[in-house]
Amino acid sequence: MLDQISFFVVSAIILVFSVLTVTSRRILRAAVYLLFVLVATAVLYFMMNYNFLAAVQLTVYAGGIVVLIIFSILLTSHISERAVMAPLKQSLLSALAALAGATLTLMVILGFNFVPNSAPGVESNIHNVGLALISYQRDGYALPFEVISILLLAAIIGAIVVAKKEKLTKEEEKKISEETKNETAL
Amino acid sequence: MIQSIPLSYVLVVSTLMFFIGIFGFLTRRNLITMLMSIELILNSVNINFVAFNHYLYPQAFQGHFFAMIVIAIAAAEAAVGIAIIINIYRNFKSIDVEKVDQMKF
Numbered sequence: 001m002l003d004q005i006s007f008f009v010v011s012a013i014i015l016v017f018s019v020l021t022v023t024s025r026r027i028l029r030a031a032v033y034l035l036f037v038l039v040a041t042a043v044l045y046f047m048m049n050y051n052f053l054a055a056v057q058l059t060v061y062a063g064g065i066v067v068l069i070i071f072s073i074l075l076t077s078h079i080s081e082r083a084v085m086a087p088l089k090q091s092l093l094s095a096l097a098a099l100a101g102a103t104l105t106l107m108v109i110l111g112f113n114f115v116p117n118s119a120p121g122v123e124s125n126i127h128n129v130g131l132a133l134i135s136y137q138r139d140g141y142a143l144p145f146e147v148i149s150i151l152l153l154a155a156i157i158g159a160i161v162v163a164k165k166e167k168l169t170k171e172e173e174k175k176i177s178e179e180t181k182n183e184t185a186l
Numbered sequence: 187m188i189q190s191i192p193l194s195y196v197l198v199v200s201t202l203m204f205f206i207g208i209f210g211f212l213t214r215r216n217l218i219t220m221l222m223s224i225e226l227i228l229n230s231v232n233i234n235f236v237a238f239n240h241y242l243y244p245q246a247f248q249g250h251f252f253a254m255i256v257i258a259i260a261a262a263e264a265a266v267g268i269a270i271i272i273n274i275y276r277n278f279k280s281i282d283v284e285k286v287d288q289m290k291f
Contacts, residue, residue, distance in 0.1 A: 021206075022207070022219075022222075030222060031222065034226070048240040053236065057232075057257065065261055068268055069218060072268045076218065077216075083214070084282065085213060086212075091213050094209055094212035095213075097208070097209075098205040098206070102202060102205040106198060109194055114241065116192075117245075119244055120244070122244070124250060139246065141247075151259065151262055152262055154262075158269070163268075163270075163272050
C-alpha cells in the first residue's frame with residue numbers, strides 16, 4: 001500500500017514537471033523543472049533497488065547536465081527573457097501528433113500481458129556492478145565501458161574545440177591595436 | 187518494492203514522459219529548451235530499460251547497464267550540444283531556431 005502511494009506520488013511529480021518543462025516560458029524555470037523530473041526518476045530507480053544507477057542518475061544528470069544547461073542559459077539569454085512559443089496551429093498539431101503516438105503506444109502496452117519474473121534478483125550493489133563492468137566473460141561489460149571512455153574523451157576534446165574562441169590572425173590584431181590607438185589619441 | 191505495482195504502470199509513466207518530450211521538441215523554438223526535451227526523451231527510455239530489467243529479468247544486469255551507457259552518452263551529447271549552441275550564439279547573437287537559417291558562416 002505504501003509502495004503504491006509513493007509510486008503514484010513520484011509518477012505524478014514526473015508527469016507534472018515534465019509538462020511544465022516543455023511549456024514554461026521562462027527558460028531558467030524550465031531547467032529547474034527538468035531537475036525535479038530527473039530527481040524523481042532517481043527515486044523511481046531507488047524504489048526498484050537499483051541503488052548504484054540511482055546514484056549515477058543523481059550525480060551525472062541532476063548534478064552535471066542540469067548545471068551545464070543552467071550555465072549555458074545564463075550565457076546565452078537574459079533572465080527576464082520569455083521564450084517564444086510556436087504558433088497556435090503548430091502547437092495544436094504537435095499536441096495531436098504526440099497524443100496519437102501516446103494512445104497507440106499505451107494501447108499496445110496495456111493490451112500486452114507481461115508476466116513478471118519472480119526469480120531472486122542479483123543485488124545491484126557496488127561490488128556486483130563493478131565486477132560486471134570489468135568482466136569480459138559472459139554478462140561482462142568491459143567493451144562498452146572502454147568504448148564509453150573513448151566517447152567521453154572525444155566529447156571533451158570536441159566540446160573544447162567547438163566552443164573556444166578562434167584565434168585572431170596577425171592582421172586583425174594589428175587592426176584592433178590601431179583602432180585602440182586611435183581611440184586613445186582622440 | 188515493487189511487486190505491488192504492475193509493470194505496465196511504470197511503462198505508462200515512461201510513455202507519457204516520452205511523448206511530452208516529443209511535444210516539447212516540436213513546439214519549442216529555443217535550442218536549449220529543445221535540448222532539454224531530448225533529455226526528457228532519453229530519461230523516459232532509461233526508465234523503460236530499468237523497468238524491463240527489474241520486472242522481467244531480475245537475475246541479469248542488461249537493462250541496468252544499457253541505462254548507465256545511455257546516461258553517459260547523454261552527458262557527452264549535452265556537452266557537445268551546448269558547445270555548439272554557444273558557438274551559434276556567438277555567430278548569430280541568438281539561439282532561436284527561426285533566426286539560425288544559414289549553414290555557412
